[in-house]
Amino acid sequence: MSAAARRGAAMTARRARAVISRLLEHYGTPAPALAFGDRYQLAVAVSLSAQTTDRQVNEVTPILFERYPDFERLSRARISDVERIVKSTGFFRNKAKNIVGMARAVVDEFGGALPGTREALMRLPGIGRKSANVILSIGFGVPAFAVDTHILRIANRIGFIESDDPDAVEAAVTALVPERDWTAAHLVLITHGRSLCDARRPRCAECPVRSLCEYGSTPR
Numbered sequence: 398m399s400a401a402a403r404r405g406a407a408m409t410a411r412r413a414r415a416v417i418s419r420l421l422e423h424y425g426t427p428a429p430a431l432a433f434g435d436r437y438q439l440a441v442a443v444s445l446s447a448q449t450t451d452r453q454v455n456e457v458t459p460i461l462f463e464r465y466p467d468f469e470r471l472s473r474a475r476i477s478d479v480e481r482i483v484k485s486t487g488f489f490r491n492k493a494k495n496i497v498g499m500a501r502a503v504v505d506e507f508g509g510a511l512p513g514t515r516e517a518l519m520r521l522p523g524i525g526r527k528s529a530n531v532i533l534s535i536g537f538g539v540p541a542f543a544v545d546t547h548i549l550r551i552a553n554r555i556g557f558i559e560s561d562d563p564d565a566v567e568a569a570v571t572a573l574v575p576e577r578d579w580t581a582a583h584l585v586l587i588t589h590g591r592s593l594c595d596a597r598r599p600r601c602a603e604c605p606v607r608s609l610c611e612y613g614s615t616p617r
């Protein structure tokens with residue numbers, strides 16, 4: 398890498414750290430929006446959260462967890478019973494099949510305890526890389542950075558990277574932000590996406606990172 402490229406990369410890393418630190422100052426460190434009490438509940442809630450809001454998931458999980466309080470109980474559930482409970486989260490047939498399948502795999506292959514590696518998590522039904530990263534970082538305290546639709550959009554607008562590939566965005570942000578800040582960065586970027594950096598109408602005039610953002614500082 399040339400000296401100029403190294404200087405450019407260092408500036409980008411500085412800018413990335415400044416973005417995260419300003420957002421954390423602005424919003425505080427957000428708590429995860431999904432309600433859960435243990436790793437079982439986290440894994441199920443994350444699996445149900447695809448294509449719906451966390452609020453919608455939080456409405457059905459108390460009923461689900463009361464009826465099926467652990468992987469063992471969920472592994473023995475009738476899928477049609479689970480479908481009825483999770484129906485309002487959308488794609489309920491797939492989601493019910495996936496969470497019961499996940500419970501069966503955790504019981505059969507891991508003795509009922511959720512595994513704590515990305516590779517093992519991604520072998521479970523319904524768990525892709527994003528979900529595995531959320532479970533690792535929030536449930537296990539293992540450094541991981543999950544890229545959702547908000548983070549994908551904001552990373553491109555700010556100029557961390559130009560890509561619509563979540564894996565590339567994950568690689569870019571984790572190269573720029575120190576490992577200890579990955580979980581906080583994930584949570585605060587999602588909060589920012591839900592608050593000011595809206596998909597259709599970003600409120601750049603009110604944004605605390607406007608001066609650091611390529612989109613926000615470009616006259617239009």
Ligand code: SF4
Pocket residue numbers: 551554555593594595599600601602604605606607610611612613614
């Ligand atoms: S300046 Fe606008 S586009 Fe940039 S992060 Fe803020 S709200 Fe989003």
